[in-house]
Amino acid sequence: MNYGQPSFGTDDHLALPGAEGRSNRRWWIIGAAILAVLVIVGVYFAMSGDKGAAQPAVAGGKNEQLPTVSVAIPGRQSSARIISATGSLAAKREMPIGVAGEGGMVTRVLVEPGQWVSAGQVLATVDRAVQTQTGASLAAQVNVARSDAAIAQSELDRAQALVNRGFISKADLERKAATRDAAVARVRVAQAQLAEQNARTGRLDIRAPAAGLVLTRSVEPGMVISSGSGTLFRMAKGGEMEMRAQLSEADLTGLPTGVTAQVTPVGGDQAFTGTVWQVSPVIDPQTRQGIARIALSYNPALRPGGFASATIRRGSSDMPQLPNSAIQSDTQGNFVYVVGNDNKVVRRPIKLGEVSDTGVAITEGLTGTEQVVLSAGAFLNAGQKIKPVLQNKPVLQKTQG
Structure with a gap:
C-alpha cells in the first residue's frame, strides 16, 4: 500500500482540509434566510387576517362609533310677538298753506320754521293799497245809500200825515213807500258790497288754519304771489308726528290698531313710545307691502322726512x-x-x-x-x-x- 497518497474511496475521505467549517456556515445562512422568509409571510398573513376580521365588524355595525x-x-x-319695521317720519296731519285770495306782493313774513302758532294767527301779509281804496269807496256808497233812505223815509212820514187831511192821495203815498223801500234796499246792497271787499282784503293775510308747528316756509317779503303760487307754509297740526312703517303683507294681517310701538330715529339711541293708529287698507302690488301709521307726541328729535326703525309689540303667544x-x-x-x-x-x-x-x-x-x-x-x-x-x-x- 502506498501510504503517501490520500484515499478517495468515500465522500468522507473526499473533504479537503478546512472544507468542513465552510459547509456549516453555509447551512446557517440558508436556515436564517428561510426563517426570515417565514417571519415575513407570517406577519403578512397576520395583517391580512386582521383586516378580514375588521371588515365584517364594520359591515355589521357592532363596533360602530356614533357621535x-x-x-x-x-x-x-x-x-x-314683535314686528320690526323701518319707515319715514312725518307730520300726522300736515297742513299745506297757500294763497286764499287774489294775492299780490308780500310785505311781511311773521313766522319761522319750528315756531308754534295759534289758530287764525297771521303768518304773512300782502300789500293791500288798492283794496283799501276800494273799500273806502264802497263805504262812502253805503253812506250815500243811507242818506237816500233817510230822505225817502222822511217824505213817507210827511205824506202819511197829509193823506188823512186829503192833501195827498193814497196812490202818492204808495209811491213814496216804494221809493223808501228801494232806498233801504240800496243801503243793503252797498253794505254787502263793502263786506265783500273787506273779506277780500282780509284774505290777503295768510293765516294759520289751526294751532300747530310751522315746518317749512317758502315765501319772502317782496315776492308776488297768487293762487297759483303753490304752498307757502307747511304746518303740523297740533305738532303731532307719526312714523309710516313699511310692513310686509304677512305682518299687516291681523295687526290691530292701538298696539304700542317703540320708534328710534336713525342716528340716535333714544326710543319714543307710540301707538299704531291706522293700518293701511291696501297693499302695494309691486312691493307687497303696506303702511302702519304710528302716532307720536312732539319731540325735537322727531324730524319729518327723517328715517326711523320701529318694533311693534303685537301681543304674546x-x-x-x-x-x-x-x-x-x-x-x-x-x-x-x-x-x-x-x-x-x-x-x-x-x-x-x-x-x-x-x-x-x-x-x-x-x-x-x-x-x-x-x-x-x-x-x-x-x-x-x-x-x-x-x-x-x-x-x-x-x-x-
Missing part, C-alpha cells in the same frame, strides 16, 4: 324657543335637526320669530315636543345616526335682537 349629541325638548313658552346654536341656515332657509326613528337626525324647516335674551322664538316648524339637536348641527347630515343625550331644558344663549 354623542346633546338634544332637548323645547316645549312652549309665552313669547311676545305660546311658541317653542331655542338657543341660537340650535338653528342652522343655508340657501333653502332656516332649519333645525330633530331626532327621528332609530336616532337618525331629520332636517326640519322653521320660521323665526322674536330674538331676545331668552332665545329665538320659533313661529313655524316645531310643536315643542320634538327632540332638537342643540349644538354640533353644522357637523351632522340628514339621516345620520347619533347617540342623543337628552337635557332637561335647552341651554339658552344670550343673543342680540
Whole structure:
C-alpha cells in the first residue's frame, strides 16, 4: 500500500482540509434566510387576517362609533310677538298753506320754521293799497245809500200825515213807500258790497288754519304771489308726528290698531313710545307691502322726512324657543335637526320669530315636543345616526335682537 497518497474511496475521505467549517456556515445562512422568509409571510398573513376580521365588524355595525349629541325638548313658552319695521317720519296731519285770495306782493313774513302758532294767527301779509281804496269807496256808497233812505223815509212820514187831511192821495203815498223801500234796499246792497271787499282784503293775510308747528316756509317779503303760487307754509297740526312703517303683507294681517310701538330715529339711541293708529287698507302690488301709521307726541328729535326703525309689540303667544346654536341656515332657509326613528337626525324647516335674551322664538316648524339637536348641527347630515343625550331644558344663549 502506498501510504503517501490520500484515499478517495468515500465522500468522507473526499473533504479537503478546512472544507468542513465552510459547509456549516453555509447551512446557517440558508436556515436564517428561510426563517426570515417565514417571519415575513407570517406577519403578512397576520395583517391580512386582521383586516378580514375588521371588515365584517364594520359591515355589521357592532363596533360602530356614533357621535354623542346633546338634544332637548323645547316645549312652549309665552313669547311676545314683535314686528320690526323701518319707515319715514312725518307730520300726522300736515297742513299745506297757500294763497286764499287774489294775492299780490308780500310785505311781511311773521313766522319761522319750528315756531308754534295759534289758530287764525297771521303768518304773512300782502300789500293791500288798492283794496283799501276800494273799500273806502264802497263805504262812502253805503253812506250815500243811507242818506237816500233817510230822505225817502222822511217824505213817507210827511205824506202819511197829509193823506188823512186829503192833501195827498193814497196812490202818492204808495209811491213814496216804494221809493223808501228801494232806498233801504240800496243801503243793503252797498253794505254787502263793502263786506265783500273787506273779506277780500282780509284774505290777503295768510293765516294759520289751526294751532300747530310751522315746518317749512317758502315765501319772502317782496315776492308776488297768487293762487297759483303753490304752498307757502307747511304746518303740523297740533305738532303731532307719526312714523309710516313699511310692513310686509304677512305682518299687516291681523295687526290691530292701538298696539304700542317703540320708534328710534336713525342716528340716535333714544326710543319714543307710540301707538299704531291706522293700518293701511291696501297693499302695494309691486312691493307687497303696506303702511302702519304710528302716532307720536312732539319731540325735537322727531324730524319729518327723517328715517326711523320701529318694533311693534303685537301681543304674546305660546311658541317653542331655542338657543341660537340650535338653528342652522343655508340657501333653502332656516332649519333645525330633530331626532327621528332609530336616532337618525331629520332636517326640519322653521320660521323665526322674536330674538331676545331668552332665545329665538320659533313661529313655524316645531310643536315643542320634538327632540332638537342643540349644538354640533353644522357637523351632522340628514339621516345620520347619533347617540342623543337628552337635557332637561335647552341651554339658552344670550343673543342680540
